[in-house]
Amino acid sequence: MGAGRVAIVGGSIAGCAAALAMTRAGAGEVVVFERATGRLHGRGIGLAVHKDRYAELEAAGYTDADMPWVRLTRRTWITREGGGHAGRVLGAVPFPFRSYAWGPLWNALRARMPESVAYVQGAAVERVVPGPDAAVLCFADGREERFDLVIGADGYRSVVRAATRTPAAPGYAGYLAWRGAVPGELLPGPRTAWPEGEATTVTFPGGHMIAYRIPGPRGAGISANWVFYTAPPPSAAAALKDPTSLPPGMVTEELTAHHAEIVERHFPPYWQDFVRATPRADTAVQPLYDLAVPHYGQGRLVLVGDAASVARPHMGGGAVKALQDVVVLERSLRSAGSWQEGVRAYDAERSPSGRAVVDLARRLGHAQVEATPDWPAMDERTVETWWREVSDGERGFGGHALDRAAR
Ligand SMILES: Cc1cc2nc3c(=O)[nH]c(=O)nc-3n(C[C@H](O)[C@H](O)[C@H](O)COP(=O)(O)OP(=O)(O)OC[C@H]3O[C@@H](n4cnc5c(N)ncnc54)[C@H](O)[C@@H]3O)c2cc1C
Incomplete structure (x- = not known):
């Protein structure tokens, strides 16, 4: 793909991991633009990661035993x-x-970001203009910057997603x-x-x-x-x-x-x-919110984490999905002959699993919030049967296996 310039919009879980991925994939310059000022680490609460998904992410080099759990x-x-x-x-x-x-998870991902990456805070991207060979970021102060690839790690109200040809809304x-x-x-x-x-x-x-x-x-x-x-x-x-x-x-x-x-x-x-x-x-x-986009990548734009899809948190998989996106993006770009080829491979692999996770989370929410059973009437056997049905036998609960990317 050549050692080009990559911009990452958003410096949370997906953005920090994407910076590491792009450096590993051989990008010449990586810049993260984060709207928030100050440290993010004090703001989050807790999240759960399935042990098998953790093992895949550790093998891929995105998590490690030093992160407290x-x-x-x-x-x-x-x-x-x-x-x-x-x-x-x-x-x-x-x-x-x-x-x-x-907080400590974000801290650990931030600390893993190579020193060559520029992490710019207080930088709100207002608009993204895609082109055939590059994409331009437009900032509130009127400044514009051109990049070979723009990664949207800017959460559920993503401005990068808004610039794609299929800008689904949550x-x-x-x-x-x-x-x-x-x-x-x-x-x-x-x-x-x-x-x-x-x-x-x-x-x-x-x-x-x-x-x-x-x-x-x-x-x-x-x-x-x-x-x-x-x-x-x-x-x-x-x-x-x-x-x-x-x-x-x-x-x-x-x-x-x-x-x-x-x-x-x-x-x-x-x-x-x-x-x-x-x-x-x-x-x-x-x-x-529920959000599933038809494409995770188009031309010079790529979406990762919540910018690409948002599943209700009953899944226990928001951070896992963000990190899996990044693992697949690294592999897709690393083995591609051009940016376009890498973006297409990433899109083909991640779009279907993103949609599947959103569907499962919607079903889990329906069963546990929108149409709750007569809870006190349930017992060990009915809980087990009910859970197997709503969680689809736990296929995908906590995130789908990384499959191709894990090999
Ligand atoms: C401060 C914070 C605390 C969180 N706490 C929890 C938690 O306790 N438990 C949990 O399960 N999930 C939490 N989440 C959500 C969780 O991080 C995500 O669901 C998941 O990990 C995917 O992360 P993400 O990086 O894709 O998106 P997000 O974590 O939503 O991050 C998006 C980032 O993009 C930045 N951004 C947005 N728009 C722009 C723009 N135009 N220009 C520049 N930057 C922009 C935002 O400031 C944010 O830092 C939290 C998110 C944040 C930001």
Whole structure:
């Protein structure tokens, strides 16, 4: 493909990994343009990575054992009905995942970025103009820069995607995820109420909350991560037609009260204490979107991570998908004779798996939020059967195997 100039728009998980990929693929110059100023590492909470997907990413050289993680082994679904202090377990399935704290993971990827890469912050790309032999980035101050390849790692509202010939837009799923983190020292007792290694799903009509332990914010100690999914109250829904995330400190009183009311009405006492132990400053709300694009790459434009597809987080695979995209991009460009050939190979491999992940996540959301079963009526056998059906036998849950790229 020749040692050309590559721009990466967005310097989060996908952007940092893409910078490493492009250097390895032989690009002459790599520049990352990140809109945010300051460090990103303090802003995320937790994420889970399937152990098999982790092994593939480690083999490809994108993750390593130094990144702090916590071992998860099983997932339970619990109800308050007929249960004691910590609720009644309805059923359980194996959950072979590693959990990470978003900040230390981002830090580790940022630290792996070769020194030759320029990471420019406070650089918001306003527009991208594609051409046959190059693409031009246009910045807010009127500056323009030309690159041989532009990689869109700029998340679900990607400006790079908007410049493609098939600029699909994300569709709001109609419900929200409240996210929070409980510092280890604030976890309610007794310790035995919440077994180590367990990802607990607290059920209620119209949604659920999943909670699991993650590494502490700076990679030391333990913290706990929770994600609570349900529809907003009708009074707030109209204002959420095309909603954006509400970061910590910005969650409205109405949404905070809605969450608190459901917790009080449906959660077992232990899990009420757990949620209430969350510092208000550590609670955020994220509207959920579905986005599948027909093409991951066209001409001199390439999409990776959330810019390319957005799956509801029930999948446990957002960061995995972003890193897999980057692994395949590196291999596609490295073995190609031209930029166009490399982009075509990447598109052919990643577009179908991106769509499959979005479909599976939509189905998982439907079954666990939009059309919840009569949870208290379920038992070990029905939970297992129901889960096998909604998760498609776990094919693709936590992300599809890297397949061709892993060989
Ligand atoms: C601060 C932060 C915290 C997160 N925390 C969590 C978490 O706790 N758990 C979880 O599961 N997921 C979290 N996510 C989402 C997660 O990173 C993604 O779902 C997934 O890893 C794919 O990442 P991405 O790099 O493709 O997209 P994103 O992580 O969304 O990153 C996109 C990046 O592009 C930048 N950007 C956007 N537009 C422009 C532009 N026009 N010009 C320049 N830069 C631009 C944004 O500032 C951002 O840094 C977080 C994302 C961010 C940005």
